Every structure is written in structure tokens, then in C-alpha cells.
Amino acid sequence: MESLIPPFDAYAVFVEPWTRDLGLTLPIVLMGFFVTAACGLIGNYLILRRLALVGDAISHSVLPGLVVAFLFSGSLQIGAMFVGAVVAGVLTTLLIELIHTRSRVKTDAAIGITFCSLFAIGVIMINAFAGQVHLDTECVLYGEIGYVPLEETVSLFGGRLNLGPAPVVTMGVVFALVAVLVLLFYKELLVSSFDTTLAASLGFAPRVIHYCLMSLLSVVVVAAFESVGAILVIATLILPGATAQMISTRLPIIMGLSLAHAALSSLGGYHLARWLDCSTAGAMVVAGAALFTAAWVLSPRSTILRKWKTRLGFFAGEEDPQEKAAAAPAAAGD
């Protein structure tokens, strides 16, 4: 066993990162938090709108958009990158709808067809224009969050204020943008996710909201691309929301819990990676999945825990007070 799993040294895993290696730890953990938090906030709406698969699709199909943006601008400039991503993201959404409405192909199959084809086109383009496009296929798939601290740094006021590595700053700005938009348009997102027909009849243009959400998703995915890759980004889209929705039934609380999940999974994942000397992005997703499992088993609404409790006799006589209070008027009302 010892040869398979490195020995656990609490000092090396938990203390050293925050003392000797702080310069490495901080950008990586922050990047992990920004990625998971931004993805988690949007992911909540994907889950509620039954669009988790569309998130999957867009995370792959932004690739050709990136390559085209690369070809036009000559390097991976943020502006061109985001434009390419949004165009690709909206195109994906449109194509899925087109295939689904204009043929007998059902939505799930239409999603599969669209994103695989677009991703494949992106892969071919990377190979074909290898001279001009410096995108590494491995990085596209798995991301390289571990290299974040080595990136060029951004500084303000003529170098007097060092903000940190460029990708972390970009992701921080994207996270702030998502947080502000989700706060501002909370009501519009809520009503169009819960009851599209009502939203439309009230004049909230749910289709416009849908495409804006997909565009924002594309921006987030592209910003997260280099650090976590096309596959792991799906996990960061779904896990925070899925975990939070296990625990609470109020949307504002769920949003807060998603952020907590983002913080815990990026911290936990980083330390796990320090211990096992493995891919940091992978470890962060594993930590996120562990949190999901914990929420599943331990949450107050969990049926698993309730079954155990009943079996052990803990549950006898214990009743949800809200349930009890409401039982009387329910009997009278119906």
C-alpha cells in the first residue's frame, strides 16, 4: 500500500502550503474558488431548468470558438476569447433547438450531436492550424490549474499594486460579474425558470433571458477552461448546486451554500492534491463530489439518514413541527 499511496504528513499537507508555499497556494486555491463559485451560481439555474446537459454541451463546443478567436487575434486575448466563446455558445444553443424542432431527433440526442461535432471541429482546427494556435489538447481536456501561479501577473498603478496572476484576476472579475448579474436579475431568473409561460405573459422575455444565461455560461466556461478543462468544468457547474439543493429548499440559501461548497471543495481539493501529488483540478472535483455525498447522506431531508434513525429507534415520536402545525388546517381546508 505504501508504494501506492504517499504517506500522510499533516505538516506537509496542511501547514507548509500556507507558510513556505503561500505564493503557490493562494493563486491556485483562489482560482479554484472563483471557477467553482462562478460555475456553481450559474449551474444552479442549469439544474433548475433541467439544462445540465446543455452546460455539458457548451463546455465542449466553445472550443472551435476559441480557435477562431485565436486565429483572428493571433493570441489568446481575453476580449477575442470571450467573443468567440459567446458566439460558439449561442450557436450551440441555436443548433440544438434547430435539430430538435426541425427533425424527429429528441433534445438529448440533438445535444449529443451538436456538442460532439463542434468539439471535433475544434480539435481538427487545433491540429490544422497548429502553427498559429497555441492550444494544448491535454490542457483543453484536463486543465492546468497547477500552472496558474507561473502566469504573468497583473498590476495596477504602474506596478505598485500587484493583483496576482492574470488568469486568477480574469476569473475573479468573471465571478464578480456573475454574482452581480445573478443578484440584479434574481427575480427575472426565478420566474422564467419556475414558470416560463407566466414570465412570458408578464413581458420578461424568457427566450432572451435564456440566451443571456447561455452567453454568460459560455464566458464562465471559457474563463475556467485553461485551469480545469472541458471535462472537469461540467463537475464545477453541477456539483455545487446539486449539493446545496440537497440541503436547502430556499433559492437564496442554496446560492449561499453553493459558494460555501466552492470554497470547501477548492481548499479540500488543493490539500488532497498536495498529499497525493495528483492533478489539482481533479482533486478539487473529487472533494466537491465528497461534499455532495456527505450532503446526500447527512442532510436533514435525507431519506437515507431517516431510514437509519428509524431502524435504530431514534426517530420514534420525533416529528417535523411544521408538518404538525400545518396538519390541522390542512384537514379543515380540504
Added chain:
Amino acid sequence: METTAPALETHDLSVAYQKKPVLYGVDLEIPEGKLVGIVGPNGAGKSTLIKAIMGLLPLRSGWVKVFGQPFAKAKRRVGYVPQRESVDWDFPVNVMDVVLMGRYGHLGWIKRPSAADREIARNCLDQVNLLPYANRQISNLSGGQQQRVFLARALAQESDLYLMDEPFAGVDAATEAAIIVLLKELKARGKTILVVHHDLTTAKDYFDMLVLLNMRVVDYGDTADVFTVEKLQKTYGGRLTLLSDVTRQEARQKAGEEV
């Protein structure tokens, strides 16, 4: 604004889903202050008509006017009750959150509901006897309670015309009675209510006017004139299983009147 304009007017309203026509040339003129039922067999386009009125479907032809104006201009005067199954009741919101959505149309973009909006919402919940449930997660409600949440939400819209898609579907008898009392109260306050209804046995007692719909308007007018055996036969075609009870009842009543 014209006060004489009918609450709802449609002219030659036609809708098709992917080239398959669902509604043809619907002409309706619904006066203010009436409780109107839309009845017809499954697939007759009843829900489609409601959605077409609200401009949610591309029209093949025709137009809709609400109080003499196009729907988009009069949308704040229209309240909507969707079919209960059209939403996900596991959605992480409570009863109050749903009822507050009725205020969103008055708020417009970005603005949040105020204390006054909450007061209106509480008042509407009280009208459907659900005030004690305000903080309940919506999945922990019975079917009848869920339906009443939707009614409270429509009340919170403070509209003049209400469009309701099967508000009586899958509710218990007590809730049905409570809902009809509420609708009659609304009517007494001068509101116009258009209700998609599937139960012919009660249609005659509930509504002032009826629209008999089967892809086109078979007949429309005061319930007493429209609710006849031959007109219902014409609307429902061969599907008469339920109808036979109603017609027998009708015939018996007529015989009773003659004696």
C-alpha cells in the same frame, strides 16, 4: 382608453404547430364582468387558445385585443393561472415566493418586491385560505393547495381579465367549491374570467357564457343558449361517454319543466 371595448376580442385567430393546424379562425368577443367557460374535447385547442391570447404562440392569422389594446400593451391587466402540472413543484421556493411572482409584472425589470407587495401577497393568500402556509416549501402541499397558490398568485396580479387553464383539474370537491366562490366574488367586482374547463356536468352551473371549442368555435354565447344536446354533440363528435350522462340529465330536467 375606451371603456366600451370588450374585455377580450379575437378575430380570425389561427394557430398551427409545425404546419399542423390547432386553431382555426377563432372570433370571440367577451364582454366585461362575465365568467366564461371554454369547453371541448381533448386536443380541441383550449390551452392553445389561452396561450395564443397571451401572444405566446406564433399566430398564423388574426389578432387579439384586450380592453381594446394589443395584448403587449394591456398585459398588466391580464392575470394567468397555468395548468398545475406545467411547473416543477420541487422547485426550491415557498408559497410566498410563488405568490409574489404575481407582483413582478407591476415591478418591471430589476426592482424587488416591496413591503407593500408582500402585504398584497399575504392578503391574496388569505383570500384562498392559505395564509398559514406562506412559508411552506411548495412540494409539501396537496394538489388542491397548489392550485390555490396559483389562484392567489393570479389575484396578486390585480388584473381585470383572468385567464385560467383548468383550475379545477385534480382538486378535491371542497377546493373546487372554494374556487368557484372566489371566481364569483371576482366577477362581482367587475372582473372578467375565462376558464378552461373539462367537466361538462358542472359547466352549466358555473359559467355565464360558454365557448364550445373544437379547433374552431362551434358555438359561443350565454350558457342557457349554448348548452344544448345537439351543440354539445357537435363539439364532442363521437366522444360521448361523459356526454351521455349530461344529456340524459338535461332531458330529464326538460321533462320535469314541462310537467
